[in-house]
Amino acid sequence: MDGSVAIVGAGIGGLSLALSLHARGVPVTVHEQATELREVGAAVALSANGLRPLAELGLLDELDAVATEPSELIHRGWRTHDRITGFAVGVDGSYRARFGAPYLGIHRAEFQRVLAGACPDGMIRLGSRVESVVDLGDRVELRLAGDEIAHAAVAVGADGVHSRLRQSVAPGSGPVYTGTSGFRGLVPVADVPSLPDPTAIQFWMGPDAHLLHYAIDPDAGRINFLAVLEGPDEWSGGAGPQAVPDGTLAAAFGGWAPAVREMVTAVPQSDRWPLYTLPPLNRWSDGRVVLIGDAAHTMLPHHGQGANQSLEDAAVLADLLVAPEARTGGHAAAFARYERLRRARTRKVQRSSLVTSDLLHLPDGDEAAARDARLAGLDPWLAWIHGVDARESTRALPVG
Template sequence: MNGSVTIVGAGIGGLTLALSLQARGVGVTVLERAGELREVGAAVALSANGLRFMDELGLLGELEEVSAQPTELIHRDWRDGRRVTAFPVGIDGSYRRRFGAPYLGIHRAEFQRVLACACPEGMIRLASEVVDVESGADGATVTLASGERVHGSVVVGADGVHSRVRSRVAPDARPVYTGTSAFRGIVDVADMPLLPDPGAIQFWMGPDAHVLHYAIGARAEAVNFFAVLEGPTPWPGGAGPTETDPGTLERAFAGWAPGVVQMLTAVPQSPHWPLYTLPPLSRWADGRIVLLGDAAHTMLPHHGQGANQSIEDAVVLADLLARPGALDGGHAGAFDRYQRLRRARTRQIQRSSLVTSDLLHLPEGPAATARDERLAGLDPWLGWIHGVDARADTRPVPA
């Protein structure tokens, strides 16, 4: 097959795209600015709408070996810890039966390792910082900080929320601070005996804050937590995480259930992370340059869909770029269809995640009571997210 694809960013979306294209015989080069593969963040939740494609790539079994499957999905009250809702997940296999793949908690570094090890030697180029991208009539060229220029038929920007490639596609687009922020950490289960049901994925809901946690590791021996607060507004310092006063996290959750406090204080306080969203882009591509994942649709993590939507982007884009002629003058049609297939879905999840943030942070009172009643009657897995086959319109028909 003629043509090649240059991918900027060796994160989850970029590596999934690389593997999906490589399986079709498309030449791929992945450029990663870091000198070693090291995912930012603690862990990631992988849902069936992403893991079904990992199964197609032959990686699901390996991922299950280093992951934990939650027993239940539980929403709890912030102060007394009562169960507002509880739905089975892995405890009875109902999630997998419904959606065709498990729900897994995995350390980001483990997930990235599995993806990277599946890539052929030489495909991933580390210490390759991209400083410019140009689109031309016969291809796209990436300029590295070293001065080297890397040419391909198309360039895919999979370089995250603060994407450099996006500045070429949508120069005026900027991530927007949502007015919420987070601390994160990983705690051994043995170090927090007061936490109920450590093997479950749980949301603790409270005034102006919430905590999400789920088990990770092959034996569910640790728990990853994500503690979200309102503010500060405006965000102090630069665009990324900042160090803040020791004890900030502990003070923010004073008075919460003992198990939550024990978990949050069992490890040193992490950097303080601003949470961003990206206003919808009018276009995801320009010439021979196209965006993927957070570079195109940064979203709040409250549905656990950041990584999974990047995976969906990757497999759809791979289907379209692997078609005859797509890399030999047919890129515009491929990019247009990719955007039409992916934009509405990712916008819907972005909006829903924003609404969820507000609902999780309601003060005690009638509104919170009404929310709890609605949660008890909702589909806990939002079938419109987990049950969708992103490749339904692009998967090749078997010969």
């Protein structure tokens, strides 16, 4: 493909795409409406499928140095500290050996710092709000706040769940509230003395709620948690988080295991976040505009794959934009193949995340017991997500 690429959004997907394109000699500008880079949320879990493309960009050692590799993946019930399942991750090196990259828990600010720090000066434009994108046939015109105009060969919407650019591709589409919501927190390990296996990534499952947590930082000194509750039935008052009465979270987990109660009360209660999914789009591109990450396939966080699927998208799209078919067939050929390669994969992960939400919130009884028994098959289940090489069919493409 000839010409420059404009990326809207300096989140994980946008920055990783920018770096992948820059490494291939494509001129890139990232437009970020915020005046400083700051990630929403406390931390992110990076699995091997997302980290492999970053390793190929030479970033793995730097990420490894500021993150924690979980010792195990553990599921527990809600009443006690008893294990239901346990699978080795970093404790014996088996995960890294099997999948060719580690599993890391990292603070989002550190992750974004590493990505942004690898971008050359001038690539990221802060305070650059894209109001609309117009396809002029031979290029796109980005209309920015303040009446500024910018041009590029193509525009990439990496602007998240409430994407503006999505309306250029699929007018009227948007995320759907799932009827579940979450609270986030960062807790010093020392403030959760009852917690078994503090370096593990752990799911605590119970009626109408679950808690996921994992350690971050090089010394594994803090724990990031996401506590998910059923409800409210409807979300009103805006798309973002809302303040709720103090004690809401603590009350929801009042009868749970001691470590869970300690964790959710160790720090001030966060705002309550709505959890969204995005009904599958009929297309991910239109003309010279294409979507990646949450803008294309918002999914629930229960497989920890939102960021990782964005990283996969970015790596595949970068390969295709520099392949000979993009030079001969133009951007349309690259976009069409990108969507063919990514649609089934992301839909499968998205559907599984939706199903998992219900399974994590079962009350005690036969259904929960059957779920617990099925969790014994989790290891091969992990392989279909973490073991996939998204670039398998695009890495070897010649550069046009």
